[in-house]
Amino acid sequence: MMESMHRVALLAAFGALSLLQAEDLPDGKGKDLVQRICTDCHGLEAITAQRATKEGWTSIVEAMVVRGSGGTKEDLETIVDYLAKNFGKESAKIRR
Secondary structure: OHHHHHHHHHHHHHHHHHHHHHHHOOOOOOHHHHHHHHHHOOOOHHHHOOOOOHHHHHHHHHHHHHOOOOOOHHHHHHHHHHHHHHOOHHHHHHHO
């Protein structure tokens, strides 16, 4: 019984952490796709810590597709555009 309660508490903590991370993403077209598709395999911090050009994000997203990430072609293009706009090389200068 106690072990079950600990699991529930742990899951609740992870859920709250995921919500806090999701709120850290800038609003815009593609935010929901990044939250839904990209976080199937890793946390948002793996994304938000990176900066890349549009070409760089395209390569990164293509690598994730090879590893099994889902999404339609349109979804993936929207994700790349969102990431390039909000986590591009230039956005690093703006956010600091």
